[in-house]
Amino acid sequence: MTSSKTPQILNALTSVLGDSVLQPGSTEYEKDNGSYFSAFENEVKPSFIAKPNNVEQVQGIVRALRPYVLSGDCELAIRGAGHSPIAGSANVQDGVTIDMRGLKGIKLSDDQSVVEIAAGEIWTPVYAELEKYGLTVAGARVGRIGVAGFLLGGGLSIFSTRKGFACDSVVEFQVVLASGEVVRANAEENADLWRSLRGGMNNFGIVTSFKMKTFKSGPIWGGITYYHPEVIEEVFPLIDSICGFPHDGYPYVGEHDKDTHLMYSVGYGFGQKVVACVMYHTQGEENPRALREYTGVESPIDFGYRRIKEMCTMRTSTQLEFCEELSKFSSDGSRQFWASITIKANDTGLLEDICEEWDKTLEKLKDAEGFTFTLGFQFLTVSMLENSAKAGGNAMAIPPSDGPLIIVVINPTWSLPEDDDRIFKAVENLVAESRERAVTRYRSSLHPYIFANYAYKEDDVIAGYGKESVSMLRETSKKYDPEGLFQKGTPGGFKLPK
Numbered sequence: 043m044t045s046s047k048t049p050q051i052l053n054a055l056t057s058v059l060g061d062s063v064l065q066p067g068s069t070e071y072e073k074d075n076g077s078y079f080s081a082f083e084n085e086v087k088p089s090f091i092a093k094p095n096n097v098e099q100v101q102g103i104v105r106a107l108r109p110y111v112l113s114g115d116c117e118l119a120i121r122g123a124g125h126s127p128i129a130g131s132a133n134v135q136d137g138v139t140i141d142m143r144g145l146k147g148i149k150l151s152d153d154q155s156v157v158e159i160a161a162g163e164i165w166t167p168v169y170a171e172l173e174k175y176g177l178t179v180a181g182a183r184v185g186r187i188g189v190a191g192f193l194l195g196g197g198l199s200i201f202s203t204r205k206g207f208a209c210d211s212v213v214e215f216q217v218v219l220a221s222g223e224v225v226r227a228n229a230e231e232n233a234d235l236w237r238s239l240r241g242g243m244n245n246f247g248i249v250t251s252f253k254m255k256t257f258k259s260g261p262i263w264g265g266i267t268y269y270h271p272e273v274i275e276e277v278f279p280l281i282d283s284i285c286g287f288p289h290d291g292y293p294y295v296g297e298h299d300k301d302t303h304l305m306y307s308v309g310y311g312f313g314q315k316v317v318a319c320v321m322y323h324t325q326g327e328e329n330p331r332a333l334r335e336y337t338g339v340e341s342p343i344d345f346g347y348r349r350i351k352e353m354c355t356m357r358t359s360t361q362l363e364f365c366e367e368l369s370k371f372s373s374d375g376s377r378q379f380w381a382s383i384t385i386k387a388n389d390t391g392l393l394e395d396i397c398e399e400w401d402k403t404l405e406k407l408k409d410a411e412g413f414t415f416t417l418g419f420q421f422l423t424v425s426m427l428e429n430s431a432k433a434g435g436n437a438m439a440i441p442p443s444d445g446p447l448i449i450v451v452i453n454p455t456w457s458l459p460e461d462d463d464r465i466f467k468a469v470e471n472l473v474a475e476s477r478e479r480a481v482t483r484y485r486s487s488l489h490p491y492i493f494a495n496y497a498y499k500e501d502d503v504i505a506g507y508g509k510e511s512v513s514m515l516r517e518t519s520k521k522y523d524p525e526g527l528f529q530k531g532t533p534g535g536f537k538l539p540k
C-alpha cells in the first residue's frame with residue numbers, strides 16, 4: 043500500500059481480525075495469494091489479505107476500513123474461491139483483499155426446502171451434503187468453483203432449462219452493506235437488493251450467505267463423448283435440435299425434453315483437435331431420444347458413442363460425481379482467460395464462421411508454449427429464459443422472446459508471460475470479428491447480453507443487461523451504498539456503467 047495511512051489501516055484490520063491479517067513476505071500470504079485459478083490474479087499483490095471467519099468479522103472489516111476507502115486511501119477486493127481469471131477481479135494491487143473462504147457452513151432448513159450456504163463454500167461439499175437427503179440445488183456443473191462468484195454472476199447449471207439461471211434459485215442473500223450493517227434480501231425484505239444481486243456481482247455489498255431452493259435429485263445419466271474433429275460439421279446442424287427448431291422428427295434437446303442439458307466444444311491441446319459433447323439427462327433416462335443425435339454421431343476414427351470406452355464416459359451416476367469429473371479438466375495457476383459472445387440461435391452458418399475464425403486464430407497461436415484453446419457452445423433455451431423470468435426477476439432481465447440464445451465461450455491457456463500480448467490481441471480480434479459477422483452477415487444475430495461468468499476483462503457486462511436493468515441497479519446502488527464504497531472503492535469485477 044502506498045498510502046501514508048498504511049499503519050492505521052493495518053491497525054484497523056488487526057483490531058478486528060488479530061492474526062488473520064496476512065502480510066507480504068509471510069508464507070501464509072504467498073500461499074493464499076498464489077491460490078487463484080489464473081496466474082493473472084496470482085500476480086496481483088495486495089498490501090494485506092484479511093481472512094474473516096464469520097459475519098461479524100466481515101462487518102468489522104467494512105466498518106474499520108470504510109473511512110480509508112471513502113477517503114481514497116485504500117481499495118478493497120472481495121474474494122470467493124478465486125476462479126475468475128481476470129486480474130484484479132477478486133484481488134487488488136496494493137489494497138486489502140477480503141478472502142471469504144473462512145466462512146463455511148451448509149445448513150438445510152427443517153422442512154428441507156431451502157439450504158443456506160456460506161459464502162466461502164465451493165460446490166462439491168454442497169452436493170455431497172444434499173445428496174445425503176436425496177436433494178440437490180441448481181449449482182455449478184464443476185465442483186471446484188466458488189458458490190459466491192458463480193451465483194452473483196448468474197450461473198449456468200445442468201438444471202437450467204427447468205430452473206433458469208442458478209441465481210434464480212436464490213431465495214435470500216445475507217449481505218454486509220457499505221455501512222457495515224448486515225441485512226437479508228429476499229422477495230419480501232429488501233426485494234430490490236435481492237433482485238439486483240441475482241447477476242449483479244459485487245456491486246452492492248459483501249454477500250455472506252445464500253439460501254437456495256432445494257429439489258429432489260436421483261441418478262443422472264450423462265458424461266462426456268469425444269469425437270474426431272471432422273464431425274464438427276455434423277454436430278453444428280444438430281444445434282437446431284437444441285434450439286427448438288424441428289429437426290428430422292427428433293424431440294428437441296432442452297425444449298421438448300427439459301431434463302436434458304448439453305454443451306459442446308471444439309478444443310486444441312497437445313497438438314490435437316477434438317470435439318467434445320457434455321450431455322446429461324437429469325432424470326436419469328439412459329440415452330434419451332432427445333440426445334440420440336449426439337450420442338449417435340460416429341466419427342471416422344470410431345470415437346462414437348460406446349465405440350471406444352475411454353472416449354465416452356456416458357453413464358448413470360450422481361451430480362456429485364459428474365461435477366467431480368468436470369473439475370479434473372482445469373487446474374489453478376495457468377495463464378488463461380475467458381471471452382464470450384452471445385448470439386441468437388438463428389443460423390448455424392454463423393457458428394461455422396466463428397469456428398473458421400477460431401481455426402485461423404489457433405494457427406497463429408499454437409506455437410506458444412503450453413497452448414490449449416477451446417471454443418465452447420452453451421445454450422439458453424426459451425424454456426430456461428421463461429423459467430428465469432418466472433422466478434421473481436434478476437439483473438440480467440433477458441426477455442424469453444429473445445431466446446434461444448447461444449453463449450460462445452473462448453478459453454485459451456498458455457505457459458509463458460512473453461506470449462501474453464499476442465494471445466490477448468489475437469483473441470480480442472477473434473471476438474471482434476465474430477461480433478462483426480453476427481451483426482452484418484447474419485441478420486443481427488448478436489445479442490447484447492454477455493454472460494458475466496465467462497466475460498472478457500474489457501467487456502461492459504452490465505450495460506449488456508439493458509437500460510431498464512441498468513437503471514434499477516443504479517437505484518439499488520444509490521439506496522444501499524450512497525457513497526459508492528462498492529463502486530469506487532472496490533474496483534474489481536464488472537461495475538455499473540458510468
Ligand SMILES: Cc1cc2nc3c(=O)[nH]c(=O)nc-3n(C[C@H](O)[C@H](O)[C@H](O)COP(=O)(O)OP(=O)(O)OC[C@H]3O[C@@H](n4cnc5c(N)ncnc54)[C@H](O)[C@@H]3O)c2cc1C
Pocket residue numbers: 079119120121122123124125126127131132142161182183184187188189190191192193194195196197198199243244247248249250372495496534535536
Ligand atoms: C473450471 C471452471 C468451471 C466453471 N464452470 C462454470 C459453470 O458450470 N457455470 C457457470 O455459470 N460458471 C462457471 N464458471 C465460471 C465461474 O462461475 C466464475 O469464474 C465465478 O466467478 C467463480 O466464482 P468464485 O467465487 O470462485 O470467483 P472469485 O474469483 O472469487 O470471484 C468472482 C467475482 O465475484 C465477487 N465475489 C466473490 N465472492 C463474493 C461475495 N461473497 N460477495 C460479493 N462479491 C463476491 C468477486 O469480488 C469477483 O468480482 C467456471 C469457472 C471455472 C474456472
